[in-house]
Amino acid sequence: MKLQEIFDTYKEYIMPTYTKTPLVFVKGKGSKLWDIQNKEYLDFFPGWGVGSLGHCHPKVMSAIRDQVSKLIFIPNNYYHPQQAHLAKELNFWAFPCKVFFCNSGAEANEGAIKFSRKYGQGRYEIITFENSFHGRTLAALAATGQKKYQAGFEPIPEGFKTVKFNDLAAVKGALSAKTVAVMLELVQGEGGINIAEKEFVLALRKLCDEKNLLLIVDEVQTGIGRTGKMFCYQNYGIIPDVVTLAKALGGGVPIGMMLVKKQIADTLGPGMHASTFGGSPLVCKAALAVLRSIQKEKLLQNTLEMGEYLKEKLLSLQKNCSGIKEIRGMGLMWGMELNKPGKAIVEYCMNKGLLINCTHDTVLRLMPALNITRKEINKAMKILENALKEVK
């Protein structure tokens, strides 16, 4: 199909649920992407957080190829070795836990919500935060503290209270005899790169312990190395009760996971929750390759070093260009808040061959692959600088 035919076919046959950028990609390697006309792009937002190893990482590709030739799928009423390997590996990186396999971030969060309700034995209310994002299925949407995503889909499932982020008094004010959990992202991604304060998180942990509440950390975007630790909660010195994962975990294949503290994990027993495709040999094999590559290639270290380098570059842009309100971030997850909408800047960068994102209308979001290099950062920053100076 030629370019225009592809656009026309989408218009005719694919539901228009996404705001589309008119680019057709056919190939990717590392932080580079090529479109159908063979124009090259530098990808500073690979796969909305999925592409933490860049596109088509060789170890992930060979793991997938190897598994495809042996066994692609086996249902969850049987055993296969890859789930065992992956669950064990996550116990090494996280905390003593048992895991549930699913296919996406929303599904992992649905699992966490169902887990909480079962755990609560009648307590069911979950406290979540303004500007959070937990996914598009109905309960995940109810947990998401942004009205714009809920509008038109009422009735929204009950049992969620949304309070101000980083506000312990607001959390305490929302507690009731029915409260069972507090659920948050430690760095709100979709909501504009808002970082949870350390004292707040420590106090939340303490509060949850005192009141027998589950602390659920949504690491769908922050997990798997993005903030310079395997999991973002490790920057805070706390251990959550439940962690949800997806995006970067599979290196591009769809996998979601819920990690639950071992002592309470058997709350869900046979027949209580399920996902047909969850944790197939194919996706587990890919995830294992992702985790091993992060370790072998010292990508947590690279994330910290390149994150620091990117931060300096962004701060110097803030000094030299007008209209930048704030630079916020951690590891390789950065937001640049402008005092105007960022759409035109994203478009300028795209035309110059740099892909970035704008979220929450005014926040430019940069989340390059964890194996990004200084040279690639320099190239991206040059384009961004021109954009900031030239776009009125």
Ligand SMILES: *Cc1c(COP(=O)(O)O)cnc(C)c1O
């Ligand atoms: C993307 C995202 C989700 C939803 O993940 P899907 O795989 O799109 O369902 C949930 N939580 C956070 C923090 C996310 O960034």
